[in-house]
Amino acid sequence: MTSSQKRPLTLPAPAKLNLFLHITGRRNDGYHDLETVFQFINIEDTLTFEPLAEQRIELVDTDSAIAVADNLVFRAAQRLVTECQHTQKPHTGMRITLTKRLPQGAGLGGGSSDAATTLVGLNHLWQQPVETPRLLQIAAELGADVPIFVHGHSAFATGIGDQFVDVEPEQHYYLVVKPQVNISTAALFADADLKRDCKPLPPSQWHWQNTTNVFESVVLKQYPAVAKLHAQLLNYGPTRLTGTGACLFTRFANQQQAIAAQAQLSLPESYVVQGQNRSSLIRTLTQI
């Protein structure tokens, strides 16, 4: 480790939207094959990495709601330590301070992005002990949404959401609204009403009009509060669920229109954001 890398390093963990989300089949391992377009947005958690003299991982979490051992940051860091031990690559102890800003259970991938920033950040600080293809495998073991944040570019994804063809969707503004409901990802994937037989689309042929989020109809049926918000937002522009929810996002041509809609509506938690085709993590790392 060079002397400059002994200083604390702060890296972003941005959120994503699923611009659409189809299920093309059910697999034998309990997971589903998906088709989705991931686009990053400019709201993020941050993680600060400070090397420690001792060989241990310490997590300082400003959101005490998640037990340290369950936190995806801690699990990702421990997983990378194990990988370095197996391959006899050098690594040092680290204090990681997580500052949460992204809502949880939102379909914005906050926990997954925190895990990816941990993998990428530690791999950077430890002088790249793990090659990118292996880092992507480790990411997928931590959660289906983690690999896209390691990849760091908007992509049409297949597999469990871990096989990528880069795309450049228009960088619209979105009003992202978090309804006050808690939705279980695993329960929604198990729902009997879920459409699981979408016809595969070539990556170049997806657009808003010929796609949907297959979870949307299930969520709107089960959660009247989300259905009501969805109906209100539709008056302002195309509106869709991200991931398995709970967040809805409405597309706008410019920031002013999104801010005006946010001001007119009496919303729970909401954010005006811009789509980004390179993640803030990758943009930050290329500047270091």
Ligand SMILES: C[C@](O)(CO)[C@H](O)COP(=O)(O)OP(=O)(O)OC[C@H]1O[C@@H](n2ccc(N)nc2=O)[C@H](O)[C@@H]1O
């Ligand atoms: C819905 C999405 O957010 C779309 O981006 C992701 O597919 C969900 O990714 P995630 O939250 O990282 O999900 P994981 O923690 O890996 O999986 C939670 C549960 O969702 C189900 N699951 C998840 C992803 C997938 N492709 N098929 C599934 O069936 C499985 O039952 C799994 O046990």
Ligand SMILES: Nc1ncnc2c1ncn2[C@@H]1O[C@H](COP(=O)(O)OP(=O)(O)OP(=O)(O)O)[C@@H](O)[C@H]1O
């Ligand atoms: N660092 C973390 N930040 C947020 N959630 C975490 C974290 N570590 C573990 N979790 C757990 O992961 C669950 C999912 O959180 P997350 O914020 O990633 O949801 P999400 O936005 O719905 O993500 P996804 O789109 O991947 O389903 C939470 O219920 C939480 O208990």
